[in-house]
Amino acid sequence: MELTVGPNQFFWDAASWRDFYARLADEAPVGRVVLGELVCSKRLPFYQAEIPGAVERLQAAGKAVAMTSLALVTLKRERGLTAELAATGLEVEVNDLTALAHLPEGAAFSVGPLVNVYNEGTLGWLASRGARRICLPPELPPGPLGVLAGASPMPVEVWGWGRLPLAISARCYHARLHERAKDSCQFVCDRDPDGRAVDTLDGQKFLAVNGVQTLSAACASAAHALPGLRAAGVAALRLSPQAEGFVEVCRLFRDLADGRIDAAELDARARPLAPGGAFCDGFLTGAAGVAWSGA
Amino acid sequence: MMELVCPAGTPAALRAAVEAGAHAVYCGFADETNARNFPGLNFSRAELAEGAAFAHRQGAKVLVAINTFPQAGRQALWHRAVADAAAAGADAVILADLGLVAHAAEAHPGLRRHLSVQAAAANPDVINFYAETFGVRRVVLPRVLSVAEIAAINREIDAESEVFVFGGLCVMAEGRCALSSYATGLSPNMNGVCSPPSHVVYAEEGAALAARLGGFTIQRSAKGAPAPYPTLCKGCFTSAGTTGHVFEDPASLDASELIPALAGAGVTALKIEGRQRSRAYVKEVVKSFRAAVEAVATGRPVPAGQLARLSEGQAATTGAYAKTWR
Numbered sequence: 202m203e204l205t206v207g208p209n210q211f212f213w214d215a216a217s218w219r220d221f222y223a224r225l226a227d228e229a230p231v232g233r234v235v236l237g238e239l240v241c242s243k244r245l246p247f248y249q250a251e252i253p254g255a256v257e258r259l260q261a262a263g264k265a266v267a268m269t270s271l272a273l274v275t276l277k278r279e280r281g282l283t284a285e286l287a288a289t290g291l292e293v294e295v296n297d298l299t300a301l302a303h304l305p306e307g308a309a310f311s312v313g314p315l316v317n318v319y320n321e322g323t324l325g326w327l328a329s330r331g332a333r334r335i336c337l338p339p340e341l342p343p344g345p346l347g348v349l350a351g352a353s354p355m356p357v358e359v360w361g362w363g364r365l366p367l368a369i370s371a372r373c374y375h376a377r378l379h380e381r382a383k384d385s386c387q388f389v390c391d392r393d394p395d396g397r398a399v400d401t402l403d404g405q406k407f408l409a410v411n412g413v414q415t416l417s418a419a420c421a422s423a424a425h426a427l428p429g430l431r432a433a434g435v436a437a438l439r440l441s442p443q444a445e446g447f448v449e450v451c452r453l454f455r456d457l458a459d460g461r462i463d464a465a466e467l468d469a470r471a472r473p474l475a476p477g478g479a480f481c482d483g484f485l486t487g488a489a490g491v492a493w494s495g496a
Numbered sequence: 497m498m499e500l501v502c503p504a505g506t507p508a509a510l511r512a513a514v515e516a517g518a519h520a521v522y523c524g525f526a527d528e529t530n531a532r533n534f535p536g537l538n539f540s541r542a543e544l545a546e547g548a549a550f551a552h553r554q555g556a557k558v559l560v561a562i563n564t565f566p567q568a569g570r571q572a573l574w575h576r577a578v579a580d581a582a583a584a585g586a587d588a589v590i591l592a593d594l595g596l597v598a599h600a601a602e603a604h605p606g607l608r609r610h611l612s613v614q615a616a617a618a619n620p621d622v623i624n625f626y627a628e629t630f631g632v633r634r635v636v637l638p639r640v641l642s643v644a645e646i647a648a649i650n651r652e653i654d655a656e657s658e659v660f661v662f663g664g665l666c667v668m669a670e671g672r673c674a675l676s677s678y679a680t681g682l683s684p685n686m687n688g689v690c691s692p693p694s695h696v697v698y699a700e701e702g703a704a705l706a707a708r709l710g711g712f713t714i715q716r717s718a719k720g721a722p723a724p725y726p727t728l729c730k731g732c733f734t735s736a737g738t739t740g741h742v743f744e745d746p747a748s749l750d751a752s753e754l755i756p757a758l759a760g761a762g763v764t765a766l767k768i769e770g771r772q773r774s775r776a777y778v779k780e781v782v783k784s785f786r787a788a789v790e791a792v793a794t795g796r797p798v799p800a801g802q803l804a805r806l807s808e809g810q811a812a813t814t815g816a817y818a819k820t821w822r
Binding site for chain 2: 272273274275277279280283284297298299301302303315317318319320321322323324325326327338339340341342344345346348349352365367368369370371372374377378397398399400401402403404405407408410415417483484487488489490491
């Protein structure tokens, strides 16, 4: 089972961003890293200058590197950024089909979890268009997931760790919570490096907001689903970055995949590292996404 | 005149909409191939054929929404829906899934293809990609765009655009939202439902009425006070000591006053949400909007204020079209 690190979903300052990818390159037992801005184009200028160095360091460490597209492309500037991705020479992870419109016919690309690939028809079309790898949408239930993993001509990834990306909007919830307009947000989402908790009226931990994105409060973990995913032919787990303890999370999943520890041990050791302090894996068992099979 | 595209959850609503002045109606089959897969709604094959014949006699079009994402291993159900829509005389199918659009283009090249709002095509590049690759003729634009953004898109695309003007309002990019399945296991993309009634529980708590979705308390109102349906993104939450509608206030869309601006922005068709609504509601809304588009077509002002009482949760908003939060 391979491990892929997905694009960081949150807004970190340039120094934190640089340190994160430096440690990833030097210490994390993962084969593949997707980086770049997924959530909000306004964040990119703050750390854009760090990207070439990070790419170089990751590649020098033997890791495959891809650049993500934005998850929602509406503004002219965002269309320009998306078009430029195709020219970086790196593999593009398409997380909005807009990126596909800019990729020359025949160019290799990968498909990220925010593209709606629910069936063989869509998967097959993307493969014929040049897709070399795909991370399936997190909400896909186990039955369809098995069908797609079995039918896919390319390696299939599944969401393995991290707060689940549940929704994307044109509206910024961080700005709304701080009573600011989106255009004068003053980048307030940087105060919540793993997202800002949104609880129910009865204090149940439920969701987290991250600028224009809404995430699960619980941290998804595919640890218990791993045997089933392996049997279905899934090639890789995707681990989603978090501000603290991420290299340790990568090591734990490497140990789990290699049989050095079991899922219960991963739970016990990873729980203190999990954003929100709770796990979920319901999408992987066919339940509501918030459900947790390891309880 | 701008084309008025109206909801038909049932054959009776289809007739009501056409008689009230709809230029086109949209409807779906009674299964998970459409995004309003609610009990008691939607059309059998025979009902669709009859409905299409009726609409055509009155000079109206029928658009069939097959706008959920086909489930792996069961794609045949969606493929059959496209074929049956064509056989029933549909004027177009409204599709969201990339693979299904590709299938329809190949298997039914003569059947007009519209791109559903569920495809979340929010800029000219991706819209032109669908138009050029699959011959998509019309795109239903996401409800995240302002009028100025819509005008800019229309200047660059090689397809017609259709926008929502009335009814329920998604806060998130449509077709990109798994909030409902996170809480309940059922989602718009896979099951054609959002925050489904099967997972809603109301509990009396002294003088209050709490609404829980999938066990999560997302609304609490005084007993007897109006309690809007607990749709997840319009629920009440707490974040760092602040309690309120974190995502959106529970208002519904009414962009009737923006019809002249939308016409100026090059929009071809105006869409009314609400296939789950009653025949009487459909009739009233369609009549009002038909009067409005006729007024705009002849340079008269939009007749004001008739629709307020039909808006969900009493409050109405012009949504993203006139962004105040940008």
